[in-house]
Amino acid sequence: MDLSNYKGFVDLFEKWNRSINLSAASTRGEIGSHVEDCLHVVPHLRGASTVLDVGSGGGFPVVIAALALPETRFVSLEPVHKKQAFLKTAARELGLPNLEARAERIEDHERRDYDVAMSRATFDLKDWLAMGLERVRPGGLVLGFEAQTRTDLENVERDPYTLDGKPRAIVIARR
Numbered sequence: 001m002d003l004s005n006y007k008g009f010v011d012l013f014e015k016w017n018r019s020i021n022l023s024a025a026s027t028r029g030e031i032g033s034h035v036e037d038c039l040h041v042v043p044h045l046r047g048a049s050t051v052l053d054v055g056s057g058g059g060f061p062v063v064i065a066a067l068a069l070p071e072t073r074f075v076s077l078e079p080v081h082k083k084q085a086f087l088k089t090a091a092r093e094l095g096l097p098n099l100e101a102r103a104e105r106i107e108d109h110e111r112r113d114y115d116v117a118m119s120r121a122t123f124d125l126k127d128w129l130a131m132g133l134e135r136v137r138p139g140g141l142v143l144g145f146e147a148q149t150r151t152d153l154e155n156v157e158r159d160p161y162t163l164d165g166k167p168r169a170i171v172i173a174r175r
Contacts, residue, residue, distance in 0.1 A: 006035050008094055009063055016089070020082045022058030033164055037145070038064040040161050041118060041170055044143055048072055048115035052135055054106050055122025057083050063090050065118075066099040076101045077109055106131060118143040126153060129173045142173040 003010070010031050016022055017031075025031045038061035045051055045065055049072065053062035056076040066074045076099060078084040087101035102109075117132035117140070125144045132142030146158070146169040158169040 003032050003035050006064060006067060009059065009067065009090065010035065012090055012093060013058055016086045017058065020086065022083060022086060023060070025058075034060050035064055037061075037163050037168065038120070039068070040159070040163075040168070041065060041120075041143055041145070042068045044141065044159070044170060044172065045069055045072060045116055045118075048141075050075070050114050050116075052077070052109075052111075052114040052117040052132075054117065054119040054128075054132070054135075056087055056101070057122075059087060059090055061118065061120050062099065063087070063094070063096070066091070066096045067094065070096075070098055072098060074099045075111075075114075077104050077106055079103060079105045106135075109135070111135070113137045114140060116141045116143060120145045125150060125171060129153065129156065129171070133173060133175050136175050138175055140175050142175070144171045144173075145169075146171045 025034050041061050051074050053076045056062045056078040062074050062076045076087050081103050084101050084103040091099040114136050117135045119128045128144050129142050157172040160169045
């Protein structure tokens with residue numbers, strides 16, 4: 001997979017990660033693996049006008065998706081102020097007027113009409129799907145990342161893929 005379009009993000013992430021610990025990913029290879037993982041969500045966002053990303057941390061997947069889909073408006077919720085500061089810097093330095101980074105918890109976010117809500121490794125997947133369904137409009141999608149197949153999820157679709165030789169999937173719930 002060609003990650004050259006994301007070099008600016010990888011450089012910025014690497015710089016900030018050294019001082020504020022955005023993620024355990026510390027090598028360019030590990031960061032690149034996170035970028036590649038996040039690119040699997042992009043096809044599910046095509047055609048959406050508004051996307052909510054909860055627990056955006058170091059920008060995975062929201063910055064990657066905002067770079068890939070400049071016509072889509074992204075709202076990022078990250079309650080940790082230093083991580084939210086990184087997201088605001090990334091939006092500014094990478095020229096992403098379609099990314100709004102908020103220092104806000106999901107419980108305090110009142111908007112409930114997104115086309116898509118997504119989260120990666122922030123909550124238990126089953127809990128996230130329930131929370132996300134409360135944030136999207138009727139017909140909207142909730143997306144989560146699955147590292148190990150869960151048997152306790154109902155009414156979901158899976159888009160499986162392999163990352164670093166391991167099976168993964170985007171889990172999709174529809175409202």
